[in-house]
Amino acid sequence: MILFIFITGFVSHAQTARVKGVLLDESNMPIEDATVKVGDITTKSNENGFFQIKIPANVKVIIEITHVSYKKSTVTVELKNNEDYELNVVLNQKSEQLGEVVISGGGRKRVEGVTTIEPQVIRMIPGANAGVENILKTLPGVYSNNELSTQYAVRGGNYDENLVYVNEIEVYRPFLIRSGQQEGLSFTNTEMVSNVDFSAGGFQAKYGDKLSSVLDITYRRPTRFRAALDASLLGGSATVDLVSKNQKWSNITGIRYRNNSLLVNSQETQTNYTPTFADVQTQINYDASAKWEWSFLGNISQNKYKYEPLTRQTNFGTIDEPIALQVFYEGQEKDEYVTYFGAIKSTYQANENSKYKFIGSIYHTQEQEYFDILAQYRLGEIDSNIGSDTFGDVVYSRGVGSQLTHARNNLDALIVNAEVKGFHDIKKKSSQVEWGFKYTREDIRDRLVEWEVVDSAGFSLPQPHIVLPNDQPYTPYYGPLAPYQNVRATNFVQINRFSGYGQWNYRGTIGSSQFWVNAGARVHDWKVQGDNLNGKNQIVFSPRAQFAIKPEWRTDMLFRLSGGLYQQPPFYRELRDYSGTVNPDVKAQKSYHIVVSNDYSFKLSGRPFKLVSEAYYKILDDVNTYTIDNVRIRYRANNDAVAYVYGADFRLNGEFVPGTESWFSFGYLKTEENQNDRGYISRPTDQRLKFGLLFQDYMPALPNMKLYLNLVYNTGLPGGSPSYADPYLYQLRLNDYRRADVGFSYVFKDATIQSTKNWLKKFKELSLGFEIYNMFNNQNAITNTWVRDVYTKSQYAIPNYMTTRTFNIKLNARW
Template identity: 75%
Template sequence: MKNILFLIVFVFCGVGVFAQTARIKGILLDEFNNPIENVTVRVGESGTVSDVTGFYILEVPANEKVTIVFTHVTFKKTEVTIQLKPNEDYEFNPVLNSNVVQIGEVVVAGNSKKRIDGVTTISPVVIRKIPGANPGIENIIKTLPGVYSNNELSTSYAVRGGNYDENLVYVNEIEVYRPFLIRSGQQEGLSFTNTEMVENVDFSAGGFQSKYGDKMSSVLDITYRNPKRFQASLDASLLGGSLTAEGVSKNQKWSNITGVRYRDNSLLVNSKETETNFRPTFTDVQTLLNFNASSKWQFSFLGNVSQNKYNYKPLSRQTNFGTISEPIALLVVYDGEEKDEYLTLFGAFKSVYQYNEKNKLKFIASTYHTQEQEYYDILGQYRLGEVDANIGSETFGDVTYSRGVGSQLNHARNNLDALIFNAEVKGFHEFTETSQVEWGFKYTREDIRDRLVEWEVIDSAGFALPAPILEYSNNQPYAPNAYPLAPYQSVRATNYTTINRFSGYAQWNHRGRIGAHQYWLNAGVRAHQWQVDNGIVKGDAQVTISPRAQFAFKPNWEKDVLFRLSGGMYNQPPFYRELRDSSGTVRPNVKAQQSFHMVMSSDYSFTMWNRPFKLVNELYYKHMSDVNVYTIDNVRIRYRADNNAKAYAYGFDARLNGEFVPGTESWFSFGYLKTEENYNNKGYIARPTDQRLKFGLLFQDYMPAIPNVKLYLNLVYNTGLPGGSPAYANPYDYQLRLKDYRRADAGFSYVFKDASLTNDAKLFKPFKEFSLGFEIFNLFNNQNAITNTWVRDVYTKSQYGIPNYMTTRVFNVKLIARM
């Protein structure tokens, strides 16, 4: 024990005390002034690696001549000999000459690893500038091929037929989680990721490597900035704002970036058809603290506190539907209110030990704690009637005849308290310049306390409607009641659940040549063992094995084309929501869903109009077994928790991106998807995420005559999702679809000052960037429905699906200032 304490004290305090050192730092650039990542910087036995911005910092001995060596697999070795004084900071920014391969008129240099891995990289600048009702990374992700969503108020997205719970999200290699009880997009609050703190965003829609966790659909890998100097930024709009500050200590050992965000969605929510007293507010604080103890040891802490509050009091609603010749309206008067609150605390420690330039270890520990509540009692009294369509009538547009009246009472007292702890160690070892090995081991403990109490009572024209799952025929009002009185829907459950998980991976990376052609190979395997205890019964210990591989091939052609083939097993051991069935009961022996992926893609880089472009095409197929089927109510998922289904998904994705306008990046994306499931061998039907066609457009432009004026356009079109039928309905009897989802958000910005536009006015001297913007959400005022409300006409015994529309056209003003 004493030895351990001595080692800790030595690591944190001893470095720099017993030896006199200095520091060399800088940014590594290529001939085109692009930063170079993963350059090894070495002096003697000490070394470091440059980050995604090309930045490096290395401690060197003082008062003696030392030779600094810069090496990279794609660039020629560079050396510099220096002699520094104790505690001196010396800045050296070398330009490395690449070992380029000339292919026709296209030059392929370094920084190609993500292209080889099939990862889509998104610029943080694009993320910050593109408008959206829920701005941020998820807003941009939804424009990519294979990514689907029909809810602009939600950060949730589905990828290639998967559901919202099948996507991995990492920040600085630390897995982050979403709330458990969310039932609609407006309750999710802010995305965990603070866009102002982001340095790099990578996204993979399938076929990802073994080092990523056990989910079946996608990986979003986000890296926060490691500050190099003092900076501050302010974003403010009618929807809220954010303030971010970052800096570094004088000795370059400590750095910190902290962001505070506040958002008020009243402007968006109050544009919906339901008149409400509703002010949903979201607040969070995030901080990333870094400590460079030495050239070999780095430590960091990532912390987050988030609180979302909802005080919802609906007043009235009128929805017009039907046809031109037979218009119908639903009028609802509400009484009651909803009070929801989500409090999330998150903290993670990370340590990186760079033994030398070829060996690295990482130690990560994180804790996630969430306290969530949903309390509501809302009574809705409705009238379903015919609308006067006679233009000359004095009552034109009014309801003149009621087909049915009724009421609906919804009640809930839902509480959840979840504590999740993770401890992980990772290793990276480079055996040769062409072969590397990565491995990792992780322990997770989940402790969840959950209470569900919710019910719904429906009364139609004085006749209480029974639960649809009861096997009684309803012939009211023509025959008397012959069934027991019961709520239309009722869920009551209390669960105390603990889950212990052990997981690990190992993978091998290799690159080589076949004649004049190049290839890259990644092969690995994941293993996951878990056991669930629901407080009454301890489930069986279960194990899954997931082998995965990627192969990339670059032929020696005149055109710059890269081909990829990736696939393997992608098992998803159940998380808490997947263990809980529609009655709220936790089933401890739910098995992992299994999916076999096969992804074939081509990546073509070319020049057009003397500007760079890229076309990526991907063809994919998934075969899924032990599927845990579910229904979706808004974005709330209810699982059957029985693994009694199989499914498949296949499709094609394409994305063309480049400088359609000089100096700006834009892209067009297209996706085709078909996914079906077979439950209990009843036959194949569309899955809830079977959204067949998708078109996405992200476009940036400026006015040549007025270069200060910038234009941003974000456009998404998705065909309708299954989900037009009641949530309780048998999906084999109802395969209705919602209408197509169409949305365009536009932004106009006047830039007073930025990197390309100078401004000598005294007001703007302290700022590096200053702009004022105007945004239009839902530019064409499309009526997009997320679900249907089902209302019964007691006289004709018909049911009507009344669309629940999302937000209408909304205007916003935005101010951006950066120092």
């Protein structure tokens, strides 16, 4: 508190003022690394084009803005003491060709291998779960076979191996989610986003301790009042930007609501479904002085999920032998997830070359998962005679039975973080140094009570792990009467973590070619404690490096090499095994990672294009094996395996249609694991081929009408076996995942389309859209339901299909 009061009360005694603003190009895109100079004082614009500079007060000064790719701009101002002045400038591009290529501006992300996604693309592209994650699934190396979920896997990893930052603050997901339709809302509010960066591997040491990917999101800092309203049959959102008169205070607040009934009602299972997914998110910025900046990010989210299944019929089999599964349900599921998140971030610009940041955050989640559902099933042959009165009905039963599932799961988690970062620019040596230290306290209170009873033709089936003769109904079964599955555990766990990193960036030349080097390392120390738990203290060290070179060729081509040792200390879910028991001494999973890539920029028909090619290889040790059921991950928590991943990704993006960005991506990967030297088998994320297409178009004769297409094809995952099964006995794959979502939008007004109609004058943007989800009505399965036929003693894998073709209407308005 003393530190906060001191910093907040800090006032500069010098007679100074401050100028801040955003630098844009002619396409309204932010310009990074532009130099803003007043006398001997200089600064540079960041990746969002934002800059701020301290100038003398009560005298006329000339502000000079320069960039190697743009014409110089100068502005003369005279400001009062402690006055803030907003200066937003659009720089014009030079007409002449430069004699040399300088790695600057967007080049920084290019040499780092970071993919940047424009917020406008994120808002307009259709999808059952529209947002940042919806766009990520079209990128190479990113895999998902569940349109109801915002979770994704990257290059052979699982959902728990991806880092997500908002304003440099790590954000978390609910723990107890087992089905994509329970997730509701992603943490990221699309309307508040100004920049999205994504790295699928080989990322720098400044990012945290995960194995697969980094999603780095920046919320915008408002510079004027604005408001936005989005509404559709799936819900809506409202966002407001506010700025004080002296420009010191700014705020952006968003409220969202979502109802998945439209999607869930398109599935085979008929239900009474009453969901409520809502959240409110706010960011408050305060510029205390020319050197101090403060911001607060807060989020409150409440997901209430009530699910009451009624009936289901799934047809499968062959044309000659059609089979159907009919299920009649009793009972319901009532889940609730309430999360509170708050973070304070302070930035201190000590001088032109040094900057420090303090970040503190608290995340609190209270989750409950309650259900009692009785499913009575009938497996039989279908009447395929078209002229029959019973056409399509089950006329002969091969098996009947029931399944009763019960759960009373509660989880309460509190996660506290405190972090300090430093940034130092050593201009004489063309290098930068970054460092950081972080403390994390995780307090988990978990109760797990789940059991399942399976009955087939009147005979209760024993636990699959009990090895006893069972020849029912021909001979009596004398084994113990026990639920088919039964998990009961209560865990109170505390984890203390200390982590830090240091890295060095350098830019130089080799002859006429330019190169860029990044080298750094992370260290992580943690210990797991709790009731009847006293884990050992563990420390891991993770060195990483990147190298990029841009030859002085006529073609615009860049080569990158990156890699290192990536280690992921276990989070709570990775400590808990199948029985619910916590193993406090689970080791960090290790990934020796190398990525080789090429970035080729060119023009075709006078329009810009870029082809990015990457090849990667990972060797994994101390692997914590797991199974995935829908989106629920269950770990074995024993580090009993080794694994490998290799593959290649390609992405071609550019203006296939003038004025719009589209891309095509392709990926191939193979990943296998070896548990206890039993041999290599496919991992649950071994999704071999991936095609993705994001396409934007408009009608030349009717420019107000625009089209957006989102298409994904993935080969089937090895996820069709029961979660409790031995993966060496079950290597069944699901069918390929194929999905196309298309949206048509009529734009009444935006930055490029203006209107003279009076009723449109108040709007900056207004559009009305029509969307078709799963346009080709493909049947995609997320898991299998396993049903026994007591007569043949066979098990049938009945696919659990996802959503069918669905229609949506969407309204977007901006003021």
